[in-house]
Ligand SMILES: Cc1cc2nc3c(=O)[nH]c(=O)nc-3n(C[C@H](O)[C@H](O)[C@H](O)COP(=O)(O)OP(=O)(O)OC[C@H]3O[C@@H](n4cnc5c(N)ncnc54)[C@H](O)[C@@H]3O)c2cc1C
């Protein structure tokens with residue numbers, strides 16, 4: 001075991017982690033621990049764009065953006081946070097441009113902007129061009145630009161280090177962060193990083209679904225590490241299903257495709273979104289479009305032999321426009337489906353895409369231990385966190401924005417905290433929990449296999465807690481997850497070595513997914529209403545009287561050693577906008 | 585507007601629905617110094633739909649047959665650059681190569697990319713590769729006061745370096761280059777591609793410095809224009825052309 005000491009430790013080198021690192025490195029001795037090489041992070045997969053009311057191509061302002069964000073999130077958004085997001089968006093985009101990001105340009109040389117779902121002029125009048133983009137590679141450009149600037153600033157990275165535990169120590173009755181414990185992939189060695197402040201920026205948790213746009217590595221490690229140490233997770237029942245994933249594979253085809261004029265059609269060639277969202281049509285918010293697609297499929301208007309998908313039609317767009325604006329996604333269709341998008345429609349289905357919930361933080365990125373108390377020295381930003389700027393449904397282009405705005409804020413806040421405060425003494429045997437976990441899995445002779453359990457989990461989640469949910473389906477999921485968690489105790493790995501043991505790490509990642517799936521299902525069961533990404537067929541309406549509040553899920557361990565999820569609730573911050581019915 | 589013709593899509597859907605599995609042999613170069621200093625080939629037979637990716641095949645092996653098989657991967661759709669490997673003697677991304685496109689009748693050979701030290705199975709030490717990248721100053725350098733708004737750039741100036749912005753640092757190019765195999769000191773195509781991305785960016789002011797770095801004995805002049813890199817690049821970047829443009833800029837000092 002090795003012990004390291006840093007002022008600030010950042011967990012994750014995606015957009016949020018590297019944006020934080022660029023700030024924190026200037027102010028404090030900073031280490032970035034990442035399980036992937038920074039440029040492998042899934043921020044690089046983001047396509048469509050990053051929202052900011054620059055008003056470069058048409059009238060726009062941050063207040064309209066705030067409203068759209070609140071409405072898009074079905075009024076579960078904390079409005080003070082949404083206002084910060086929309087206001088600071090403008091500088092966030094300009095910062096990136098100054099760091100070198102090659103945005104697409106207007107004829108006058110300013111940053112070009114395009115339409116995206118749910119973003120509107122003057123509180124819903126018509127779609128507005130608010131998304132700043134670089135073809136359909138905006139996330140790639142953000143990730144590259146941030147990495148380039150980390151190289152420029154000399155940020156210190158520990159690549160292929162998996163953070164597996166969060167150290168919390170009680171001092172004067174307050175739980176404080178003392179550091180993290182990490183596993184080094186190359187050697188199997190365990191490292192303790194003592195740090196004055198820790199920022200989680202470890203991304204999402206989409207891999208508990210089967211059809212998903214998320215990378216294999218998005219397994220909610222950060223959420224799980226904090227949750228196991230008794231910290232709450234907020235709004236985990238809210239997961240976004242993006243309307244246009246490649247049929248069966250889940251690979252994303254950006255909403256930018258519809259922003260450029262692409263149309264969804266059923267088997268009769270009908271532009272069905274006109275029925276469901278007369279104004280915004282194909283650019284209504286994602287939860288609305290995903291439900292509409294499944295309604296078409298259920299009512300027998302799906303395409304293909306099994307009628308299990310619909311089409312994204314780009315054939316009416318000029319090939320030059322597709323080449324210039326959507327080169328990557330058209331290539332995905334060619335590579336993975338053998339389809340030519342110039343002439344043929346692309347089969348799509350909703351794909352599990354984005355975790356709205358996560359580790360609760362305030363607007364400085366400070367992690368909350370309950371509804372109001374912060375954990376000194378602990379921060380979170382990006383998809384792992386829940387500020388909450390996305391509420392019950394995130395608008396497209398608001399996450400690349402989120403990672404930049406709150407990545408920067410948490411980087412500054414954490415470094416300042418590290419300046420003003422001393423180290424918290426490490427607990428005795430700080431690495432014990434991780435050592436036990438690793439040894440148990442490596443030495444186990446149990447007869448359960450990681451791949452089997454993971455597949456069963458994914459199939460359960462797809463069937464039971466996807467776009468449509470009912471009491472019955474969620475209960476089925478809760479029971480199945482409980483069974484899988486039990487069987488997980490008998491999981492064993494074949495690779496018993498220390499060197500690059502990805503077999504072992506997949507087993508650990510599965511443990512995280514199982515814990516988080518349980519939290520999601522239990523939270524969803526208790527929310528007896530429909531709001532944003534959480535749609536209950538047995539409670540089809542939003543219920544502001546009983547449920548306009550955030551879910552806070554805690555892990556509780558009983559006297560018998562068994563753990564369970566305890567739910568509590570937190571009020572939503574409302575400033576300007578009273579809840580209204582959501583129409584697009 | 586007319587209902588689009590569904591011919592090609594129809595055919596694809598029908599084929600997908602039929603989902604014909606075939607038996608394929610993956611012949612993989614295994615190496616684990618914890619067990620042996622020798623690398624050796626090992627054959628695995630799997631049932632797979634030919635429209636699946638080589639990466640899906642590797643997962644089938646790892647998940648169902650042999651958990652010790654080790655490779656890197658993340659996004660599974662050609663965007664993160666984790667899984668460049670030599671497949672049937674050519675550098676490719678396992679997640680962007682479909683079984684049907686590489687003749688599944690014969691055993692499919694899979695080994696680590698060349699020129700970088702193999703750590704275990706298909707995993708190589710990427711550090712020298714990233715070091716070369718960091719050495720070319722891969723970041724925008726500007727002087728003077730920052731403008732309050734964005735820097736202006738015409739669409740044409742933006743287009744000038746578009747191709748080289750697509751790089752995902754997968755190392756398929758560098759590890760397919762015979763010059764790099766012989767001498768790991770050579771910067772390699774990927775580093776030059778990333779220098780190109782800034783040299784030809786109208787906003788950047790450090791082109792001269794980068795050119796001097798690449799003028800070094802281990803720089804662009806080592807390139808012998810074999811085009812392996814261009815063939816290997818999964819992002820379709822015209823790598824050789826980018827290297828030629830850097831060479832030309834070194835001669836004319838115009839960029
Ligand atoms: C296909 C796709 C397209 C998208 N398009 C858009 C878009 O157009 N606009 C938009 O706004 N949003 C988009 N999103 C959403 C957005 O891209 C993501 O939410 C965002 O990039 C997440 O960034 P992040 O920094 O939080 O996490 P990530 O980029 O996922 O980074 C996570 C980091 O954490 C590290 N990590 C994870 N676990 C550990 C651990 N245990 N120890 C150490 N390190 C760890 C990883 O190595 C990685 O570096 C898209 C998402 C997807 C999947």
Ligand code: SF4
Pocket residue numbers: 750751752753754755756757758773774777816817818819820821823
């Ligand atoms: S130039 Fe192409 S092959 Fe080379 S590292 Fe970049 S993406 Fe990979």
Ligand code: FES
Pocket residue numbers: 656657658659660661662663664665666667677678679680
């Ligand atoms: S797994 Fe990301 S490029 Fe292949």
